[in-house]
Amino acid sequence: MNTTTQPLIELNNVVKRYPMGTTFFTALEEIDLTVEKGEFTGIVGPSGSGKTTLLNIIGSLDSPTEGSARVLGNFIEKLSHKAAASLRNHHLGFIFQTYNLLPVYTVYENVEFPLLLLGLSADERKKMVMDALEWVGLTDKIKSRPAQLSGGESQRVAIARAVVKKPELVLADEPTANLDAENSHHILKAMVRLNQELGTTYLFSTHDEKVIQYLRRKITLLDGKIATDEVMTPQGG
Amino acid sequence: MLLFKLAFRNVIGAGLRTWLNVIVLSLSFVTIIAMQGLYKGMQYQAEDAMMQVEYAGGQYWHPAYDPYDPFTLEDSHQPVSGAAQRAVAAGDAIPILFTQATIYPQGRVSSALLKGIPPEQEIMEFPSEQLLQSDHALPAIVGTRMAKSNRLAVGDYLTVRWRDANGTFDAQDVQIVHVFSTIVSSVDAGQIWVPLERLQSMLKMPNEATLLTLRQGLTDPPVLPGWDYKGLDILMADLREMVTSKQVGGSIMYLLLLFLALLAIFDTQVLSIWRRKKEMGTLMAMGLTRRQLIGLFTIEGGMYGVLAALLGALYGTPLIVWFATHGWEMPEMVDDFGFAIASKLVPSYSFFLVLGSTLLVLATVTIVSYLPTRRIAKLEPTDALRGKLT
Numbered sequence: 001m002n003t004t005t006q007p008l009i010e011l012n013n014v015v016k017r018y019p020m021g022t023t024f025f026t027a028l029e030e031i032d033l034t035v036e037k038g039e040f041t042g043i044v045g046p047s048g049s050g051k052t053t054l055l056n057i058i059g060s061l062d063s064p065t066e067g068s069a070r071v072l073g074n075f076i077e078k079l080s081h082k083a084a085a086s087l088r089n090h091h092l093g094f095i096f097q098t099y100n101l102l103p104v105y106t107v108y109e110n111v112e113f114p115l116l117l118l119g120l121s122a123d124e125r126k127k128m129v130m131d132a133l134e135w136v137g138l139t140d141k142i143k144s145r146p147a148q149l150s151g152g153e154s155q156r157v158a159i160a161r162a163v164v165k166k167p168e169l170v171l172a173d174e175p176t177a178n179l180d181a182e183n184s185h186h187i188l189k190a191m192v193r194l195n196q197e198l199g200t201t202y203l204f205s206t207h208d209e210k211v212i213q214y215l216r217r218k219i220t221l222l223d224g225k226i227a228t229d230e231v232m233t234p235q236g237g
Numbered sequence: 238m239l240l241f242k243l244a245f246r247n248v249i250g251a252g253l254r255t256w257l258n259v260i261v262l263s264l265s266f267v268t269i270i271a272m273q274g275l276y277k278g279m280q281y282q283a284e285d286a287m288m289q290v291e292y293a294g295g296q297y298w299h300p301a302y303d304p305y306d307p308f309t310l311e312d313s314h315q316p317v318s319g320a321a322q323r324a325v326a327a328g329d330a331i332p333i334l335f336t337q338a339t340i341y342p343q344g345r346v347s348s349a350l351l352k353g354i355p356p357e358q359e360i361m362e363f364p365s366e367q368l369l370q371s372d373h374a375l376p377a378i379v380g381t382r383m384a385k386s387n388r389l390a391v392g393d394y395l396t397v398r399w400r401d402a403n404g405t406f407d408a409q410d411v412q413i414v415h416v417f418s419t420i421v422s423s424v425d426a427g428q429i430w431v432p433l434e435r436l437q438s439m440l441k442m443p444n445e446a447t448l449l450t451l452r453q454g455l456t457d458p459p460v461l462p463g464w465d466y467k468g469l470d471i472l473m474a475d476l477r478e479m480v481t482s483k484q485v486g487g488s489i490m491y492l493l494l495l496f497l498a499l500l501a502i503f504d505t506q507v508l509s510i511w512r513r514k515k516e517m518g519t520l521m522a523m524g525l526t527r528r529q530l531i532g533l534f535t536i537e538g539g540m541y542g543v544l545a546a547l548l549g550a551l552y553g554t555p556l557i558v559w560f561a562t563h564g565w566e567m568p569e570m571v572d573d574f575g576f577a578i579a580s581k582l583v584p585s586y587s588f589f590l591v592l593g594s595t596l597l598v599l600a601t602v603t604i605v606s607y608l609p610t611r612r613i614a615k616l617e618p619t620d621a622l623r624g625k626l627t
Binding site for chain 1: 239242243246247249250251515516518519520521522523524525526527528617618619622
């Protein structure tokens with residue numbers, strides 16, 4: 001893997017079709033996109049425009065029907081299930097709209113989970129988990145379970161879990177969709193800070209104006225095609 | 238190791254659902270081991286009793302003798318001579334003679350087996366010395382079952398009729414000098430024991446016997462030409478078969494219990510996979526492979542078995558130890574069971590019985606836990622994250 005001379009993400013003519021009865025539904029059509037390291041970029045667009053599909057392909061959770069998607073030097077369409085799992089495990093962090101915290105685990109255990117998969121020692125894990133929880137301001141909740149947390153707290157735990165292993169790329173799918181304005185800003189500020197402090201690349205899928213005002217680059221998708229690709233001046237943070 | 242750690246967290250985190258499954262499964266564990274131990278104990282007790290009272294160290298039979306065919310009795314006798322005589326003289330064997338007879342207790346007619354045994358024998362733990370009482374014309378001893386079914390008591394006279402070697406019918410009164418109690422019904426029910434020499438004389442079969450019972454502890458049974466050797470394996474085969482058949486019948490109860498426990502685990506697994514699709518998607522997004530997911534869910538299910546074994550050991554061990562120490566009082570009707578059962582059954586638990594039963598249940602639980610997880614092999618991460626199971 002060589003990430004120094006290549007863009008972090010490079011999509012060439014990516015097409016994604018899903019079978020629908022006897023025909024196919026085209027979710028993405030001829031997408032060309034490049035994302036460099038350290039970007040704070042959002043893919044915006046209405047529901048059904050293909051944002052999540054694009055994020056899934058970049059996150060190696062799905063593969064393109066046609067075209068090529070290179071992420072951190074790996075061609076997603078050529079990756080085996082095991083190699084894709086390894087890419088996600090080592091280099092990617094995910095933040096979901098519905099937080100997707102593991103319900104029977106405590107906050108600490110949820111954040112620790114990706115580190116367990118990486119096989120780090122208990123001491124290393126403890127330090128990294130506590131660092132991550134400190135970034136998101138949740139060190140006082142380490143023993144709580146997801147059911148005992150508010151929506152904002154849950155999403156902060158999800159962010160801590162996504163960044164705890166200091167991945168090169170964090171993919172956030174509608175991270176503020178279930179949050180009120182105050183919590184949304186709180187979360188976004190935390191992510192901006194982590195982007196600046198750790199140099200982590202953030203790629204959002206959103207149609208939330210609150211998120212958009214924090215972006216430095218906005219890619220608009222319409223009916224599976226890139227309609228606009230703009231450099232932004234962040235308003236938030 | 239990681240999967241075990243994760244599975245343990247998940248299982249413990251599932252709370253009440255886990256403990257309900259574990260309790261039901263632990264009941265199966267304890268019941269299976271308790272019942273198996275009971276049948277083992279029953280078998281050992283019966284074998285021990287039969288060895289002491291009837292078979293001792295094995296038997297030599299007249300070639301025509303078939304215990305299940307009374308018609309063979311007429312021809313199943315031969316002189317105890319040569320090597321057989323030497324074995325008897327050396328105290329390594331005792332001769333026993335059988336014949337069919339008719340008895341007339343309380344004015345009724347009934348058939349019985351008349352058996353002659355040397356009163357002074359010490360090979361069988363049988364009260365034959367009671368036949369040494371010489372002040373009676375023909376002393377006889379019977380077991381409690383025989384006494385009960387024919388309303389006989391010590392001191393009673395009983396007319397016995399038989400046919401001798403020449404086919405001539407003869408009859409004589411015998412006096413019951415002793416009623417013995419034994420759990421071995423095959424030396425009791427329908428049988429009257431008299432001194433061997435008296436029976437040989439009555440039947441006009443001097444020095445003859447139907448079978449020879451060998452002393453216990455003989456390293457090599459003597460070679461007795463003209464007699465068929467029946468080792469303990471052959472003599473106990475019927476008993477062991479009977480115990481096995483009882484065991485199979487009795488196992489239906491605990492197999493049902495185990496089936497219910499396995500059904501609960503299978504159900505939990507299916508429900509888990511259905512309910513935890515999103516969790517599976519999240520785990521895949523974090524880098525778990527499908528294979529690891531299948532492993533995780535299978536280990537989770539298997540862990541119910543491990544926890545049930547631990548819980549079962551916690552309350553089952555004192556229960557089983559108490560059971561093995563104090564035994565189980567049997568009701569009188571167990572005489573109808575078909576083989577020797579003591580009034581108190583003492584279960585026998587061996588290390589291998591406990592280990593074997595535990596491994597069997599654990600293996601079954603693991604298989605049952607694995608079966609529903611095969612669906613995960615087809616799971617796409619994006620479908621799982623959407624909560625969709627393909």
